[in-house]
Protein backbone atom coordinates (compact mmCIF):
# COMPACT_ATOMS: atom_id res chain seq x y z
CA UNK A 138 0.00 0.00 0.00
CA UNK A 139 2.69 2.47 -1.01
CA UNK A 140 0.09 4.97 -2.20
CA UNK A 141 -1.01 5.98 1.28
CA UNK A 142 1.11 9.10 1.57
CA UNK A 143 -0.73 11.25 -0.99
CA UNK A 144 -3.83 10.87 1.16
CA UNK A 145 -2.10 12.69 3.96
CA UNK A 146 -0.82 15.38 1.65
CA UNK A 147 -1.95 18.91 0.99
CA UNK A 148 -5.10 20.12 -0.74
CA UNK A 149 -3.42 19.62 -4.11
CA UNK A 150 -2.67 15.99 -3.26
CA UNK A 151 -3.21 13.75 -6.23
CA UNK A 152 -6.17 11.49 -5.81
CA UNK A 153 -7.08 8.46 -7.90
CA UNK A 154 -10.09 6.27 -8.51
CA UNK A 155 -7.65 3.41 -9.12
CA UNK A 156 -6.35 3.36 -5.56
CA UNK A 157 -9.51 3.32 -3.44
CA UNK A 158 -8.96 3.21 0.32
CA UNK A 159 -12.51 2.65 1.52
CA UNK A 160 -15.75 0.94 0.78
CA UNK A 161 -17.70 1.54 -1.39
CA UNK A 162 -14.94 2.85 -3.69
CA UNK A 163 -13.11 -0.50 -3.45
CA UNK A 164 -16.15 -2.47 -4.51
CA UNK A 165 -16.88 -0.09 -7.39
CA UNK A 166 -13.30 -0.35 -8.63
CA UNK A 167 -13.39 -4.15 -8.62
CA UNK A 168 -16.62 -4.14 -10.60
CA UNK A 169 -15.24 -1.59 -13.07
CA UNK A 170 -12.15 -3.72 -13.68
CA UNK A 171 -14.29 -6.80 -14.33
CA UNK A 172 -16.51 -4.92 -16.79
CA UNK A 173 -13.42 -3.43 -18.43
CA UNK A 174 -11.83 -6.89 -18.77
CA UNK A 175 -14.95 -8.40 -20.38
CA UNK A 176 -15.40 -5.46 -22.76
CA UNK A 177 -11.66 -5.48 -23.52
CA UNK A 178 -11.79 -9.19 -24.42
CA UNK A 179 -14.75 -8.56 -26.76
CA UNK A 180 -12.88 -5.68 -28.37
CA UNK A 181 -9.78 -7.79 -28.93
CA UNK A 182 -11.77 -10.64 -30.52
CA UNK A 183 -13.85 -8.38 -32.78
CA UNK A 184 -10.96 -6.12 -33.79
CA UNK A 185 -8.72 -9.16 -34.32
CA UNK A 186 -11.23 -10.83 -36.65
CA UNK A 187 -11.69 -7.58 -38.50
CA UNK A 188 -7.96 -7.06 -39.03
CA UNK A 189 -7.56 -10.71 -40.06
CA UNK A 190 -10.39 -10.40 -42.64
CA UNK A 191 -9.06 -7.12 -44.00
CA UNK A 192 -5.59 -8.56 -44.55
CA UNK A 193 -6.42 -12.12 -45.52
CA UNK A 194 -9.19 -11.18 -47.98
CA UNK A 195 -7.84 -7.91 -49.33
CA UNK A 196 -8.14 -7.15 -53.01
CA UNK A 197 -5.47 -8.80 -55.11
CA UNK A 198 -4.60 -8.38 -58.77
CA UNK A 199 -6.42 -11.01 -60.78
CA UNK A 200 -9.36 -11.45 -58.35
CA UNK A 201 -12.67 -12.27 -60.00
CA UNK A 202 -15.07 -9.35 -60.13
CA UNK A 203 -18.06 -11.50 -59.10
CA UNK A 204 -19.39 -11.81 -55.49
CA UNK A 205 -18.00 -14.59 -53.27
CA UNK A 206 -20.39 -17.38 -52.12
CA UNK A 207 -23.12 -16.03 -49.75
CA UNK A 208 -24.05 -17.91 -46.54
CA UNK A 209 -27.71 -17.87 -45.43
CA UNK A 210 -29.73 -19.55 -42.75
CA UNK A 211 -27.04 -21.32 -40.72
CA UNK A 212 -28.84 -22.08 -37.45
CA UNK A 213 -25.63 -22.81 -35.59
CA UNK A 214 -24.00 -19.50 -36.47
CA UNK A 215 -27.13 -17.46 -35.79
CA UNK A 216 -27.75 -19.19 -32.47
CA UNK A 217 -24.12 -18.66 -31.46
CA UNK A 218 -24.09 -14.93 -32.15
CA UNK A 219 -27.43 -14.44 -30.40
CA UNK A 220 -26.89 -16.52 -27.29
CA UNK A 221 -23.29 -15.62 -26.56
CA UNK A 222 -23.88 -11.81 -26.36
CA UNK A 223 -27.04 -12.46 -24.33
CA UNK A 224 -25.05 -14.46 -21.79
CA UNK A 225 -22.37 -11.81 -21.59
CA UNK A 226 -24.91 -9.00 -21.07
CA UNK A 227 -26.68 -11.12 -18.47
CA UNK A 228 -23.45 -11.59 -16.50
CA UNK A 229 -22.74 -7.84 -16.68
CA UNK A 230 -26.27 -7.00 -15.46
CA UNK A 231 -26.01 -9.45 -12.57
CA UNK A 232 -22.66 -8.30 -11.22
CA UNK A 233 -23.54 -4.62 -11.71
CA UNK A 234 -26.91 -4.80 -10.00
CA UNK A 235 -25.42 -6.81 -7.15
CA UNK A 236 -22.87 -4.05 -6.50
CA UNK A 237 -25.44 -1.25 -6.89
CA UNK A 238 -27.83 -2.99 -4.50
CA UNK A 239 -25.06 -3.62 -2.01
CA UNK A 240 -24.01 0.05 -2.03
CA UNK A 241 -27.53 1.54 -2.05
CA UNK A 242 -29.27 -0.78 0.39
CA UNK A 243 -26.62 -0.65 3.08
CA UNK A 244 -28.34 -0.02 6.42
CA UNK A 245 -26.71 2.20 8.99
CA UNK A 246 -25.59 0.16 12.01
CA UNK A 247 -26.32 1.69 15.44
CA UNK A 248 -22.67 2.72 15.69
CA UNK A 249 -22.81 4.77 12.49
CA UNK A 250 -22.01 8.48 12.40
CA UNK A 251 -24.66 10.59 10.66
CA UNK A 252 -23.74 13.76 8.81
CA UNK A 253 -25.62 16.11 6.52
CA UNK A 254 -23.69 17.84 3.77
CA UNK A 255 -25.35 20.83 2.08
CA UNK A 256 -23.90 22.21 -1.14
CA UNK A 257 -23.71 25.98 -1.51
CA UNK A 258 -22.17 28.17 -4.21
CA UNK A 259 -19.29 27.50 -3.53
CA UNK A 260 -18.69 25.72 -0.27
CA UNK A 261 -19.92 22.76 1.76
CA UNK A 262 -22.01 23.13 4.89
CA UNK A 263 -21.50 20.14 7.17
CA UNK A 264 -23.85 19.25 10.00
CA UNK A 265 -23.91 16.44 12.53
CA UNK A 266 -27.51 16.72 13.80
CA UNK A 267 -27.08 14.05 16.48
CA UNK A 268 -23.85 15.60 17.76
CA UNK A 269 -25.00 19.21 17.55
CA UNK A 270 -22.05 20.23 15.36
CA UNK A 271 -22.03 22.62 12.41
CA UNK A 272 -18.89 23.15 10.38
CA UNK A 273 -17.81 23.63 6.79
CA UNK A 274 -15.66 22.14 4.04
CA UNK A 275 -13.95 19.54 6.24
CA UNK A 276 -15.89 16.40 7.03
CA UNK A 277 -14.44 14.57 10.02
CA UNK A 278 -15.20 10.86 10.30
CA UNK A 279 -13.85 8.03 12.46
CA UNK A 280 -11.99 5.06 11.02
CA UNK A 281 -13.72 1.73 10.61
CA UNK A 282 -11.51 -1.22 11.27
CA UNK A 283 -12.11 -4.91 10.70
CA UNK A 284 -13.62 -5.51 14.13
CA UNK A 285 -15.63 -2.38 14.83
CA UNK A 286 -17.05 -1.02 11.60
CA UNK A 287 -18.17 2.55 12.10
CA UNK A 288 -19.30 3.89 8.74
CA UNK A 289 -20.46 7.46 8.20
CA UNK A 290 -23.84 7.89 6.52
CA UNK A 291 -24.17 11.18 4.70
CA UNK A 292 -27.36 13.00 3.68
CA UNK A 293 -26.73 15.23 0.70
CA UNK A 294 -28.78 18.38 0.10
CA UNK A 295 -28.36 21.60 -1.86
CA UNK A 296 -29.14 25.18 -0.89
CA UNK A 297 -29.07 26.46 -4.45
CA UNK A 298 -28.04 24.56 -7.59
CA UNK A 299 -26.96 21.00 -8.30
CA UNK A 300 -23.56 20.00 -6.92
CA UNK A 301 -21.85 16.63 -6.67
CA UNK A 302 -19.91 15.22 -3.73
CA UNK A 303 -16.85 13.35 -4.90
CA UNK A 304 -13.97 12.03 -2.84
CA UNK A 305 -12.45 9.53 -5.27
CA UNK A 306 -10.56 7.43 -2.72
CA UNK A 307 -13.69 6.84 -0.65
CA UNK A 308 -16.76 6.53 -2.86
CA UNK A 309 -18.36 7.33 -6.20
CA UNK A 310 -19.95 10.67 -7.00
CA UNK A 311 -23.32 11.49 -5.52
CA UNK A 312 -25.26 14.57 -6.58
CA UNK A 313 -26.68 17.21 -4.27
CA UNK A 314 -29.99 18.27 -5.81
CA UNK A 315 -32.22 21.16 -4.67
CA UNK A 316 -35.41 19.94 -2.96
CA UNK A 317 -34.18 16.41 -2.77
CA UNK A 318 -32.13 14.34 -0.39
CA UNK A 319 -29.58 11.82 -1.59
CA UNK A 320 -27.77 9.35 0.61
CA UNK A 321 -24.30 7.88 0.58
CA UNK A 322 -21.96 6.22 3.04
CA UNK A 323 -18.24 5.76 3.50
CA UNK A 324 -16.26 3.43 5.72
CA UNK A 325 -12.59 4.40 5.50
CA UNK A 326 -10.14 2.37 7.55
CA UNK A 327 -7.01 4.46 7.13
CA UNK A 328 -6.54 7.78 8.95
CA UNK A 329 -5.61 10.72 6.77
CA UNK A 330 -6.93 13.66 4.82
CA UNK A 331 -8.80 12.68 1.69
CA UNK A 332 -9.18 15.44 -0.88
CA UNK A 333 -12.24 15.71 -3.04
CA UNK A 334 -14.20 18.25 -5.03
CA UNK A 335 -17.52 19.23 -6.47
CA UNK A 336 -18.11 17.17 -9.60
CA UNK A 337 -21.11 18.94 -11.12
CA UNK A 338 -20.69 22.32 -12.76
CA UNK A 339 -22.33 24.79 -10.41
CA UNK A 340 -21.09 28.22 -11.49
CA UNK A 341 -17.99 30.40 -11.59
CA UNK A 342 -16.13 28.81 -8.69
CA UNK A 343 -17.13 25.19 -9.29
CA UNK A 344 -13.45 24.30 -9.64
CA UNK A 345 -12.68 25.82 -6.22
CA UNK A 346 -15.32 23.97 -4.29
CA UNK A 347 -12.98 21.55 -2.58
CA UNK A 348 -13.87 19.15 0.16
CA UNK A 349 -11.60 17.36 2.60
CA UNK A 350 -12.56 14.28 4.50
CA UNK A 351 -10.50 14.00 7.66
CA UNK A 352 -10.42 10.38 8.75
CA UNK A 353 -9.36 9.99 12.39
CA UNK A 354 -8.87 7.09 14.79
CA UNK A 355 -11.94 6.80 17.08
CA UNK A 356 -10.38 8.53 20.09
CA UNK A 357 -9.13 11.47 18.01
CA UNK A 358 -12.54 11.75 16.39
CA UNK A 359 -14.20 11.83 19.82
CA UNK A 360 -11.82 14.58 20.88
CA UNK A 361 -12.69 16.56 17.75
CA UNK A 362 -16.40 16.10 18.54
CA UNK A 363 -15.92 17.38 22.09
CA UNK A 364 -13.96 20.40 20.85
CA UNK A 365 -16.56 21.26 18.24
CA UNK A 366 -19.38 20.98 20.76
CA UNK A 367 -17.89 23.78 22.85
CA UNK A 368 -19.40 27.22 22.46
CA UNK A 369 -17.28 29.87 20.83
CA UNK A 370 -14.38 31.12 22.88
CA UNK A 371 -15.25 34.24 24.87
CA UNK A 372 -11.99 36.10 24.49
CA UNK A 373 -10.89 39.29 26.13
CA UNK A 374 -7.86 40.12 24.05
CA UNK A 375 -9.71 40.84 20.80
CA UNK A 376 -12.59 42.95 22.06
CA UNK A 377 -12.11 45.58 19.32
CA UNK A 378 -12.36 42.99 16.56
CA UNK A 379 -15.35 41.43 18.18
CA UNK A 380 -17.05 44.82 18.25
CA UNK A 381 -16.22 45.45 14.60
CA UNK A 382 -17.49 42.01 13.61
CA UNK A 383 -20.81 42.49 15.38
CA UNK A 384 -21.19 46.09 14.20
CA UNK A 385 -21.06 44.99 10.57
CA UNK A 386 -23.32 42.78 8.55
CA UNK A 387 -20.96 39.78 9.02
CA UNK A 388 -23.59 38.52 11.48
CA UNK A 389 -26.26 38.38 8.77
CA UNK A 390 -24.49 35.54 7.00
CA UNK A 391 -22.32 33.82 9.60
CA UNK A 392 -23.09 32.00 12.84
CA UNK A 393 -20.94 31.94 15.94
CA UNK A 394 -22.51 29.80 18.63
CA UNK A 395 -23.38 31.52 21.88
CA UNK A 396 -23.44 34.95 20.21
CA UNK A 397 -26.08 37.00 18.36
CA UNK A 398 -24.41 36.00 15.06
CA UNK A 399 -26.84 33.44 13.66
CA UNK A 400 -26.64 34.03 9.89
CA UNK A 401 -27.15 31.00 7.69
CA UNK A 402 -25.86 32.00 4.24
CA UNK A 403 -22.16 31.59 4.98
CA UNK A 404 -20.03 29.05 6.82
CA UNK A 405 -20.36 28.70 10.60
CA UNK A 406 -17.38 30.41 12.23
CA UNK A 407 -17.67 29.02 15.77
CA UNK A 408 -14.49 26.97 15.37
CA UNK A 409 -13.07 28.58 12.24
CA UNK A 410 -9.48 28.04 13.37
CA UNK A 411 -9.95 24.28 13.57
CA UNK A 412 -10.15 24.22 9.77
CA UNK A 413 -7.10 24.19 7.54
CA UNK A 414 -8.43 26.12 4.56
CA UNK A 415 -10.59 29.15 3.78
CA UNK A 416 -13.27 29.49 1.13
CA UNK A 417 -13.58 25.74 0.46
CA UNK A 418 -9.92 25.17 -0.16
CA UNK A 419 -9.25 28.37 -2.13
CA UNK A 420 -6.61 29.50 0.39
CA UNK A 421 -4.80 28.09 3.43
CA UNK A 422 -6.26 29.24 6.75
CA UNK A 423 -3.45 31.58 7.77
CA UNK A 424 -3.75 35.08 9.30
CA UNK A 425 -2.41 36.54 6.06
CA UNK A 426 -4.92 34.92 3.77
CA UNK A 427 -7.70 35.58 6.29
CA UNK A 428 -6.75 39.27 6.14
CA UNK A 429 -6.75 39.18 2.35
CA UNK A 430 -10.07 37.35 2.33
CA UNK A 431 -11.81 39.85 4.61
CA UNK A 432 -10.36 42.87 2.83
CA UNK A 433 -11.44 41.67 -0.60
CA UNK A 434 -12.92 38.18 -1.00
CA UNK A 435 -12.89 38.55 -4.79
CA UNK A 436 -9.08 38.66 -4.74
CA UNK A 437 -9.08 35.04 -3.58
CA UNK A 438 -12.27 33.74 -5.14
CA UNK A 439 -13.84 35.70 -7.98
CA UNK A 440 -17.61 35.45 -7.82
CA UNK A 441 -17.71 34.57 -4.13
CA UNK A 442 -20.96 35.67 -2.55
CA UNK A 443 -19.10 37.20 0.40
CA UNK A 444 -19.13 40.97 -0.09
CA UNK A 445 -16.27 43.36 0.47
CA UNK A 446 -17.24 45.06 3.73
CA UNK A 447 -15.03 48.10 2.98
CA UNK A 448 -13.29 47.83 6.34
CA UNK A 449 -10.24 49.95 7.06
CA UNK A 450 -6.90 48.19 7.41
CA UNK A 451 -7.07 48.63 11.19
CA UNK A 452 -10.55 47.11 11.29
CA UNK A 453 -9.47 44.17 9.15
CA UNK A 454 -6.61 43.48 11.56
CA UNK A 455 -8.99 43.64 14.52
CA UNK A 456 -11.50 41.26 12.93
CA UNK A 457 -8.69 38.85 12.04
CA UNK A 458 -7.48 38.98 15.64
CA UNK A 459 -10.99 38.17 16.82
CA UNK A 460 -11.43 35.30 14.35
CA UNK A 461 -8.08 33.88 15.46
CA UNK A 462 -9.70 33.30 18.86
CA UNK A 463 -12.33 31.00 17.37
CA UNK A 464 -10.37 27.82 17.86
Ligand code: CUA
Nearest residue numbers: 300335337339
Ligand atom coordinates in the same frame (compact mmCIF):
# COMPACT_ATOMS: atom_id res chain seq x y z
CU1 CUA B 1 -20.57 22.82 -6.57
CU2 CUA B 1 -19.65 22.35 -8.74
